[in-house]
Amino acid sequence: MAETFDLGRFALESGASLPARLVHATHGTLAPGGGNAVLVPSYYTGTHESYLPWIGPGRVLDTDRLFVVVVDMLGNGVSTSPSNAPEDVAGPRFPVVTVRDQVRAQRLLLDSLGVRRLKLVMGWSMGAMQAYEWAVSYPDHVEALLAVCGAARCSPHNSVFLEGVRAALAADPAFEGGHYTRPPVAGLEAFGRVYAGWAYSRDFFHSGTHRELGYPSVQAVLDGWAADHAALDANDLLAMIDTWQSGDVGRGRPGGYEAALRSIRARTIVMPSTTDAYFTPADSEIEASLVPGAELRLLRSDLGHIAGRPGVRDAETGVIARAARDLLAG
Amino acid sequence: MAETFDLGRFALESGASLPARLVHATHGTLAPGGGNAVLVPSYYTGTHESYLPWIGPGRVLDTDRLFVVVVDMLGNGVSTSPSNAPEDVAGPRFPVVTVRDQVRAQRLLLDSLGVRRLKLVMGWSMGAMQAYEWAVSYPDHVEALLAVCGAARCSPHNSVFLEGVRAALAADPAFEGGHYTRPPVAGLEAFGRVYAGWAYSRDFFHSGTHRELGYPSVQAVLDGWAADHAALDANDLLAMIDTWQSGDVGRGRPGGYEAALRSIRARTIVMPSTTDAYFTPADSEIEASLVPGAELRLLRSDLGHIAGRPGVRDAETGVIARAARDLLAG
Numbered sequence: 001m002a003e004t005f006d007l008g009r010f011a012l013e014s015g016a017s018l019p020a021r022l023v024h025a026t027h028g029t030l031a032p033g034g035g036n037a038v039l040v041p042s043y044y045t046g047t048h049e050s051y052l053p054w055i056g057p058g059r060v061l062d063t064d065r066l067f068v069v070v071v072d073m074l075g076n077g078v079s080t081s082p083s084n085a086p087e088d089v090a091g092p093r094f095p096v097v098t099v100r101d102q103v104r105a106q107r108l109l110l111d112s113l114g115v116r117r118l119k120l121v122m123g124w125s126m127g128a129m130q131a132y133e134w135a136v137s138y139p140d141h142v143e144a145l146l147a148v149c150g151a152a153r154c155s156p157h158n159s160v161f162l163e164g165v166r167a168a169l170a171a172d173p174a175f176e177g178g179h180y181t182r183p184p185v186a187g188l189e190a191f192g193r194v195y196a197g198w199a200y201s202r203d204f205f206h207s208g209t210h211r212e213l214g215y216p217s218v219q220a221v222l223d224g225w226a227a228d229h230a231a232l233d234a235n236d237l238l239a240m241i242d243t244w245q246s247g248d249v250g251r252g253r254p255g256g257y258e259a260a261l262r263s264i265r266a267r268t269i270v271m272p273s274t275t276d277a278y279f280t281p282a283d284s285e286i287e288a289s290l291v292p293g294a295e296l297r298l299l300r301s302d303l304g305h306i307a308g309r310p311g312v313r314d315a316e317t318g319v320i321a322r323a324a325r326d327l328l329a330g
Numbered sequence: 331m332a333e334t335f336d337l338g339r340f341a342l343e344s345g346a347s348l349p350a351r352l353v354h355a356t357h358g359t360l361a362p363g364g365g366n367a368v369l370v371p372s373y374y375t376g377t378h379e380s381y382l383p384w385i386g387p388g389r390v391l392d393t394d395r396l397f398v399v400v401v402d403m404l405g406n407g408v409s410t411s412p413s414n415a416p417e418d419v420a421g422p423r424f425p426v427v428t429v430r431d432q433v434r435a436q437r438l439l440l441d442s443l444g445v446r447r448l449k450l451v452m453g454w455s456m457g458a459m460q461a462y463e464w465a466v467s468y469p470d471h472v473e474a475l476l477a478v479c480g481a482a483r484c485s486p487h488n489s490v491f492l493e494g495v496r497a498a499l500a501a502d503p504a505f506e507g508g509h510y511t512r513p514p515v516a517g518l519e520a521f522g523r524v525y526a527g528w529a530y531s532r533d534f535f536h537s538g539t540h541r542e543l544g545y546p547s548v549q550a551v552l553d554g555w556a557a558d559h560a561a562l563d564a565n566d567l568l569a570m571i572d573t574w575q576s577g578d579v580g581r582g583r584p585g586g587y588e589a590a591l592r593s594i595r596a597r598t599i600v601m602p603s604t605t606d607a608y609f610t611p612a613d614s615e616i617e618a619s620l621v622p623g624a625e626l627r628l629l630r631s632d633l634g635h636i637a638g639r640p641g642v643r644d645a646e647t648g649v650i651a652r653a654a655r656d657l658l659a660g
Contacts, residue, residue: 156535156548157527163552164524168498171520190501194494194524197487202610205486218486222493277607280532 001025002048002078005109016095020080022109023072024048027055028063030114037115040070041106041123041130044240045232047078051127053311060310060321066119066328071109073102073130075239082178082235091235092178098246099126103133120327121266122146124308125279126240129154129247132287135264136249144327145266145291148299148320149279149308152261152287153248158278161198162241168194169234178235185230191237192229193222201275201304209302213312261290267330268294269323273307297323331355332378332408335439346425350410352439353402354378357385358393360444367445370400371436371453371460374570375562377408381457383641390640390651396449396658401439403432403460405569412508412565421565422508428576429456433463450657451596452476454638455609456570459484459577462617465594466579474657475596475621478629478650479609479638482591482617483578488608491528492571498524499564508565515560521567522559523552531605531634539632543642591620597660598624599653603637627653 002025010020025048030037038061040051048070054060061068072078074097082094089095110116121131121142128150135145136152151158172187174180204210205218215221229237250257268291272284281298288296299319301307307316332355340350355378360367368391370381378400384390391398402408404427412424419425440446451461451472458480465475466482481488502517504510534540535548545551559567580587598621602614611628618626629649631637637646 155532157530157532160530160535160548160552161527164494164498164520164527167520167523167556168494168501171498171501171516173503173516186501186503190494190497190520193497197491197494198527200487200490202485202487202608202612205490206612218490222490226497278532282532282536 005112007105007108010105012095012101013098014096018074018080018089018095018097019086020074020105022074022105023078024109025070026113027061027068027070028066030067034114034116035119036065037067037069037110037118039106039110039118039121039134040068041102041127042071042073042076043123043125043127044244045076045237046127047076048072051310053317054320060317060324067115069110069113069115071106073126073240073243074105075236075243077233077236081233082239083233094235094239096242096246097239099129099133099243100137100246102130102243103137106130106134107138116141118142120144120146120324122148122324123150124148124310125150125305126244126247128279129244132249133247135266135268136260139263139265142266145264145268146271146323146327147268148271149273149276149305151247151279151283153250153257154245155278155280155283159245161278162245165191165194166238166241169237175234178238180234183230184234188230188232188234189226192225192227195229196222196225198277199225199305201277201302203275203302204304207302258290261287262292264291267327269297269327270294271297271299271308271320271323273299273301273303273305275302276305276307279305335442337435337438340435342425342431343428344426348404348410348419348425348427349416350404350435352404352435353408354439355400356443357391357398357400358396360397364444364446365449366395367397367399367440367448369436369440369448369451369464370398371432371457372401372403372406373453373455373457374574375406375567376457377406378402381640383647384650390647390654397445399440399443399445401436403456403570403573404435405566405573407563407566411563412569413563424565424569426572426576427569429459429463429573430467430576432460432573433467436460436464437468447471448473450474450476450654452478452654453480454478454640455480455635456574458609459574462579463577465596465598466590469593469595472596475594475598476601476653476657477598478601479603479606479635481577481609481613483580483587484575485608485610485613489575491608492575495521495524496568496571499567505564508568510564513560514564518560518562518564519556522555522557525559526552526555528607529555529635531607531632533605533632534634537632588620591617592622594621594624597657599627599657600624601627601629601638601650601653603629603631603633603635605632606635606637609635
């Protein structure tokens with residue numbers, strides 16, 4: 001059951017502000033001492049529902065023992081977003097919400113839930129970006145960090161990939177610079193087709209693993225991604241890209257990126273997929289080397305970035321579950 | 331000095347035909363016995379001029395000793411292409427020209443030049459695809475094969491990448507299904523921006539190597555690729571993608587891909603870039619293992635697929651030159 005937390009007029013890093021509502025779902029019961037809270041921020045095009053395969057008795061996050069808070073990030077179409085915001089900040093007028101803004105909003109939400117410390121913050125992809133930002137912004141309040149197929153900043157190559165999908169969408173003049181009255185379907189479909197090439201990996205297609213995921217052919221993968229994205233709101237997609245590209249734990253902090261990662265006090269497991277094309281193992285290796293005591297634990301998979309998507313396949317889910325258990329065991 | 335070879339009405343694999351003219355340039359002098367000919371087929375968006383950095387006295391292909399034939403592939407905007415073909419096959423009516431068609435056309439050109447055997451066929455990227463097809467189609471006429479950042483077939487992941495750039499272009503309704511009267515600039519620019527993410531590598535941007543190639547910023551890379559592609563013809567770009575996706579030395583041949591590669595009798599060096607995102611080292615390793623006696627020689631580079639582009643950087647050019655020399659030495 002999703003609930004809504006009203007942030008009022010939330011001040012953003014940019015100086016703009018947003019009448020912000022954070023949708024979120026909680027699972028399990030907060031322990032009297034508050035020591036069993038886990039935060040899971042949503043990922044690109046994901047919602048609080050997307051993490052359900054990880055949540056429940058005996059799952060990655062065992063709700064018999066844990067109090068799990070899953071937050072819809074601003075811009076995702078569920079929390080305040082271009083597609084649902086009041087007129088003055090709707091559509092293309094939606095301000096840039098940084099990863100750091102997201103985390104600050106989530107801090108206020110957790111305060112409202114009576115959660116001061118986090119036993120664990122974890123997420124996949126952009127969820128992991130937010131988790132890193134949590135561990136840097138609130139080092140005394142985050143006991144453990146599990147970053148699955150994510151990074152502490154958006155690398156330049158990752159940003160180039162995102163500029164590609166952005167351009168594919170904007171090539172459709174029906175987008176009208178965000179002032180569309182009907183969905184820019186051709187642009188959204190192109191967005192999905194371009195994205196499909198990045199989401200998986202060479203090994204995924206070489207091994208025919210797309211069939212295992214329910215796609216009878218390579219063409220079906222492309223068509224599926226096109227159709228999935230045609231159903232999404234273009235301005236929401238771009239707002240989340242703005243957030244993604246803003247990600248950098250070091251921005252504006254003394255010592256920058258390296259010092260920020262060195263300041264993390266959470267027990268940390270950095271878990272890249274071995275075939276991820278944009279949150280690369282090479283970047284994860286650097287980040288694991290900078291976070292004191294962090295473990296680099298590879299998610300060996302041919303699924304590319306998708307390897308970490310909640311519930312995608314038992315083998316990958318098992319590796320993620322073990323990492324969460326190890327971190328929760330302390 | 332480019333010359334034009336008229337193929338008359340050239341019959342294609344598909345059953346269609348094309349009034350085809352092959353533009354090409356020759357360098358050096360054909361030896362009396364004809365034993366010094368080298369063929370270099372053009373690559374995606376390349377022309378006979380693109381290979382000039384490799385050609386000349388003391389270069390990769392030494393014109394004091396070799397007779398070098400550089401061929402513009404059909405569809406590249408110089409040889410017969412959507413943008414310059416007679417009305418009945420112009421623009422979107424241009425038929426699919428397979429890699430095998432390209433090679434058959436080149437065989438006729440070489441016949442007209444008095445070249446029967448090739449001391450070496452080499453190329454970068456799609457040039458390498460054509461070189462593989464040469465070695466399979468004419469095993470008795472190809473003494474050596476150097477495939478730089480290419481493959482004997484278009485892998486499914488490579489094809490997905492190409493469907494992405496194709497979709498980005500077609501998202502611009504000014505493309506009009508190929509029947510445009512003015513260039514679909516937004517689509518062409520999006521095409522270029524998407525392509526930029528694939529052409530280089532994570533390491534390229536991580537190391538700031540874009541500055542070494544004359545791009546002051548990551549944004550300049552994107553803008554440069556957008557501008558470069560805005561100047562190209564959309565139907566030519568798509569015709570070359572059709573050719574690219576058709577590439578498979580095994581198609582329609584007994585035993586398919588593996589048997590075709592095993593049938594190669596040329597001395598072969600397979601040279602992938604270690605950071606190539608679509609003509610991957612993994613695919614090259616398989617292909618080198620199938621071609622009898624072939625050597626897998628890595629082009630260690632952070633330039634991604636661009637590592638093999640003629641003249642891109644001295645280090646890479648040196649490795650390519652050594653491979654060519656080794657193959658020419660026999």
